[in-house]
Amino acid sequence: MTKTYEVRTYGCQMNVHDSERLSGLLETAGYAAAPSGETPDLVVFNTCAVRENADNKLYGNLGHVASLKAKKPGMQVAVGGCLAQKDKDTITTRAPWVDVVFGTHNIGSLPVLLERARIAEESQVEILESLEVFPSTLPTKRDSVFAAWVSISVGCNNTCTFCIVPALRGKERDRRPGDILAEIEALVAEGVVEVTLLGQNVNSYGVEFGDREAFSKLLRACGRIEGLERVRFTSPHPAAFSDDVIAAMAETPNVMPQLHMPLQSGSDRILKAMRRSYRKERFLGILDRVRAQMPDAAITTDIIVGFPGETEEDFLETMDVVRKARFSSAFTFQYSQRPGTPAADLPDQLPKAVVQERYERLAALVSEVAWAENQRLEGTVVELLVSDQSQAGGRKDAETHRMSGRARDNRLVHFTPGGHDVRPGDLVVTTVTKASPHHLVADDEPIEVRRTRAGDAWEARQGRTSVSPGSVGLGMPSVGVPAPLPPAPACAAT
16 A cells, blocks of 8 residues: 655755655655655654744644554654754653654755655664755655746855854755756656745855856846746845946846845844845845836845844834835844854843834834835736646635736735636736735736647646656756745845
């Protein structure tokens, strides 16, 4: 009988991308995804160590799974990801029913470790301190045929005081441009029309092999791939963001007018304490230069509230940057002490009540600015890549039969298809009729519906997923993700 599995993912896009690989590995090893509502034979937790209470959340979930495992002989539990890399043997001490613990550098070992644990009838812990195999060389389970992550680098060379990711993901390692482009070409051949280039700091790409303009060259090369409609990337670092990247974005038609630029704080004093090697004016200057060449670019960000020593004046500087930057959205976080980070030992840790009050003020301002930015788009024409209804919300209202799609600037738009047969992966041109802080609405009849190869591929595989082998004719693996996702921080390290 085929064994079933479930992968539970926490944290950033890098973890989402790793979970695709884990699913692909398991299906290549003969597992099948567990039907909804059924207890699987294997549960894999792909963990995050950045968010507050990550440890408590994991052990709470492991406690629940322990009761399921007690009722199902032979069931296995595995824990991977950043928290596994950090805690190592602690996990099996606190949760001895866990069969396998593996780190961020050896996700390809999971099937072997599971079999070893089954034969030995004892927990297997394998945590490597450096990358074993670049994740993109591993098989991938794809739930979408038209949108994909493509990893261009792993690891991080920065030393932000609030972030533990460099210790868990290691130093930055870059893939060769030819390997990346071969993977994208293989994806396009399968029906993919949108790729998101993924790295901890994508604009640092090329440092390892000595080319400081490698990322802008990669963007331009993506523009020469026939059939690739949309290119996005996440996340860049303001300190390394250069004018050649802005020019490449503006001059390459399939690179989208969207930028996720993590701010973290608007106070120069706090940025210095965070070891963020840029200051407020440099950050705003980058946005000015981006908008000079791409006036309609949507810019999103990450902001941390309540960093140790943050004063009311520091916080008001952050509020000032939000007003000036006109972010289309922002991911706001309350600072929390993470063991193993330099900031955890800093004096002047702020009271929770102070952090909460500032967080609420910031969230209200972010919403106000985003709504104003969205209102400017009422009456404008947008091109939407239609999302998979089962993955991204689909039909929103029984009366309007709205569907969802992402505009070129990645804004979420709920639209009315009218009398058109619209499929996920198709492109729809329509007019924005209403704005809200977090999405747009387009209730007029579409101006144009373009049926695409991506829509054909989705239709051909409707109700099914595919597993691509570890290599294809071009010598690179295939990789994919569900329908286009909302902008999100790669992690708190960016």
